Amino acid sequence: MGKLEGKVAFITGAARGQGRSHAVRLAQEGADIIALDLCSQLETVAYPMATPEDLAETARQVEALDRRIVTSQADVRDASAMQAALDAGVAELGRVDIVLANAGIAQQGGPEPDTYKTWDEVIGVNLTGVYNTVHVAAPRMIEQGDGGAIVLTSSTQGLTGRGGDGSGATSGYAAAKHGVVGLMRSFAHWLAPHNIRVNSVHPTGVSTPMVLNEVIGKWIGANPDAAAMLANLMPVEIIEAVDISNAIAFLVSDEGRYVTGVTLPVDAGFTVK
Amino acid sequence: MAGRMEGKVVFVTGAARGMGRSHAVRLAQEGADIIGMDICGPIPGGQAPVATADDLAETVAAVEALDRRMVTFTGSTTDEDALTAGLADGVAQLGRLDCAIANAGIGGVPNQVADMPAQDWRDVIETNLTGVFLTAKAAVPHIRAHGEGGSILLVSSALGLRGMQNVSAYAAAKHGVVGLMRSLAIELAPDRIRVNSIHPTNVATPLVLNENTFRLFRPDLEAPEEDDVREAFTGLNLLEVPWIEPIDISEAVLYLAADSGRYVTGSLHKVDAGWITK
Numbered sequence: 001m002g003k004l005e006g007k008v009a010f011i012t013g014a015a016r017g018q019g020r021s022h023a024v025r026l027a028q029e030g031a032d033i034i035a036l037d038l039c040s041q042l043e044t045v046a047y048p049m050a051t052p053e054d055l056a057e058t059a060r061q062v063e064a065l066d067r068r069i070v071t072s073q074a075d076v077r078d079a080s081a082m083q084a085a086l087d088a089g090v091a092e093l094g095r096v097d098i099v100l101a102n103a104g105i106a107q108q109g110g111p112e113p114d115t116y117k118t119w120d121e122v123i124g125v126n127l128t129g130v131y132n133t134v135h136v137a138a139p140r141m142i143e144q145g146d147g148g149a150i151v152l153t154s155s156t157q158g159l160t161g162r163g164g165d166g167s168g169a170t171s172g173y174a175a176a177k178h179g180v181v182g183l184m185r186s187f188a189h190w191l192a193p194h195n196i197r198v199n200s201v202h203p204t205g206v207s208t209p210m211v212l213n214e215v216i217g218k219w220i221g222a223n224p225d226a227a228a229m230l231a232n233l234m235p236v237e238i239i240e241a242v243d244i245s246n247a248i249a250f251l252v253s254d255e256g257r258y259v260t261g262v263t264l265p266v267d268a269g270f271t272v273k
Numbered sequence: 274m275a276g277r278m279e280g281k282v283v284f285v286t287g288a289a290r291g292m293g294r295s296h297a298v299r300l301a302q303e304g305a306d307i308i309g310m311d312i313c314g315p316i317p318g319g320q321a322p323v324a325t326a327d328d329l330a331e332t333v334a335a336v337e338a339l340d341r342r343m344v345t346f347t348g349s350t351t352d353e354d355a356l357t358a359g360l361a362d363g364v365a366q367l368g369r370l371d372c373a374i375a376n377a378g379i380g381g382v383p384n385q386v387a388d389m390p391a392q393d394w395r396d397v398i399e400t401n402l403t404g405v406f407l408t409a410k411a412a413v414p415h416i417r418a419h420g421e422g423g424s425i426l427l428v429s430s431a432l433g434l435r436g437m438q439n440v441s442a443y444a445a446a447k448h449g450v451v452g453l454m455r456s457l458a459i460e461l462a463p464d465r466i467r468v469n470s471i472h473p474t475n476v477a478t479p480l481v482l483n484e485n486t487f488r489l490f491r492p493d494l495e496a497p498e499e500d501d502v503r504e505a506f507t508g509l510n511l512l513e514v515p516w517i518e519p520i521d522i523s524e525a526v527l528y529l530a531a532d533s534g535r536y537v538t539g540s541l542h543k544v545d546a547g548w549i550t551k
Contacts, residue, residue, distance in 0.1 A: 185550055188511060188547055188550050189511065189550070189551070192511040192512050192513075192547055193513070195512065195513070197512070197547075204536070233458070233459060233462040233538065233539065234462045234465060234467070234536065234538060235462070235463060235465065236536065239536045243533075243535065243536050246528075246533040246534075247528075247533070247534075247537070249533075250524070250525075250528045250533065255524035255525075255527075255528070256524070256525075256544075257521065258474070258512060258514065258517045258521050258544055258545070258546040259525070259543065259544050259545075260511060260512060260546065260547040260550065261511060261543070261545075261547045261549065261550025261551075262542075262543045264537075264540065264542070265537065265539070265540045266536055266537055267536070267537075267539075267540075268536040268538065269458055269459070269462050269467075269538040269539045271539065271540075272455050272458050272459060272538065272539025272540075273459070273539075
């Protein structure tokens with residue numbers, strides 16, 4: 001029997017990359033999935049973002065494991081659209097036990113004609129979006145009275161500002177990801193009386209379309225100093241999405257039943273370097 | 274289905290009972306063979322009831338009941354020669370070493386700093402910090418030997434992240450473990466040997482659930498019992514629980530020891546029911 005049998009997980013940014021990996025990993029453990037993704041392009045993001053076909057592929061992989069999945073397209077900055085998506089999922093799957101605020105963008109290396117617009121968009125998606133994600137689901141979890149687990153996807157950039165260059169992209173990304181830690185700690189207090197645990201994960205570079213794309217590749221190539229600064233402590237260039245999914249599977253299952261308020265790095269030693 | 278630690282050999286100090294026994298059994302359930310060490314006797318500065326050879330034998334029985342092998346030796350983690358010789362013998366018998374868990378520790382004699390005899394301080398530092406250093410030191414060459422990487426886990430405490438009155442030596446040693454962990458993580462990363470610390474809140478083991486610890490929380494009572502301290506212990510944590518179970522730490526150990534943690538190094542892994550966040 002899987003360790004998440006009977007649970008329902010709400011996952012943002014679920015069309016591909018880490019979000020898809022989490023959906024599949026949790027489904028392997030028996031969870032049903034409420035999957036949300038924007039599935040369209042944002043103006044300040046230069047690399048191609050996820051598509052409706054990507055989200056359908058996540059659904060296919062979850063269903064291949066004989067688990068149920070409800071998908072929605074919505075912007076994490078739009079709280080009422082988020083609420084409608086969550087409600088639709090709960091209407092079909094009956095409940096929500098796990099929340100993974102995973103959706104995020106990385107504009108580093110892209111053109112930045114209006115730095116304030118870049119800043120606004122990354123703060124909107126990577127920080128306000130996390131706030132919205134938890135807020136639309138937590139009341140339902142409290143009402144159920146069965147506890148639960150929330151994992152906010154931060155970053156090594158939520159623990160260090162290494163590589164900062166003053167752009168709206170790098171400063172905004174670091175600020176949003178640090179802000180997620182504050183949200184996590186604050187939410188941990190809010191929800192502890194309801195036995196709902198809240199933790200953050202802090203990946204180093206992960207092999208996903210957000211990182212492995214032409215824009216980021218060119219940026220790293222043109223900034224060898226930044227590239228050296230962004231290297232891991234362990235002799236590994238990039239880690240896999242499943243490594244983050246395994247951390248999350250630990251945190252949201254009974255194995256982590258007394259773990260709350262934790263910033264868990266999965267960073268090949270990046271932050272200890 | 275193959276266990277997550279199949280073919281691995283794990284060294285556990287303080288293996289006679291409590292968390293050490295729990296780690297040995299949990300990892301054996303996942304297929305690991307175990308080298309277990311315990312002093313099985315009194316420790317200078319120790320306040321908890323003394324672990325015995327029978328306790329260690331019970332750990333062995335639990336591991337063997339899972340059809341795994343376990344080699345034990347008796348000694349102090351502060352005795353480098355005993356540690357080095359015992360571990361070398363265990364590795365010779367079980368073939369290799371993949372993971373070391375520096376778990377052995379003592380509570381120490383509670384006192385305010387102003388009143389603390391220097392020897393009480395030294396006793397705690399000796400076992401809870403120097404013993405951890407010696408354990409890691411003894412394990413490194415064996416894990417390095419096969420070139421496949423590995424995992425070293427240093428058991429710190431929530432008190433490795435905050436202070437508390439009357440237990441300054443304990444808190445200092447457990448904070449020291451973090452510095453050791455971070456430095457060792459840097460030294461061993463090229464060998465893919467990962468090093469992390471674990472920070473439990475109070476755990477239901479003889480080291481915590483004994484009258485000396487209870488008196489710390491209820492100095493007003495002459496012979497406080499478990500029920501007298503439940504509320505005070507609960508008050509430390511963010512989650513509504515006075516103390517957690519050894520298995521909760523063992524699950525964290527397993528996550529970090531197995532492939533699930535293959536890219537986790539240099540991290541402080543809290544299992545603290547939210548104490549530090551509070």
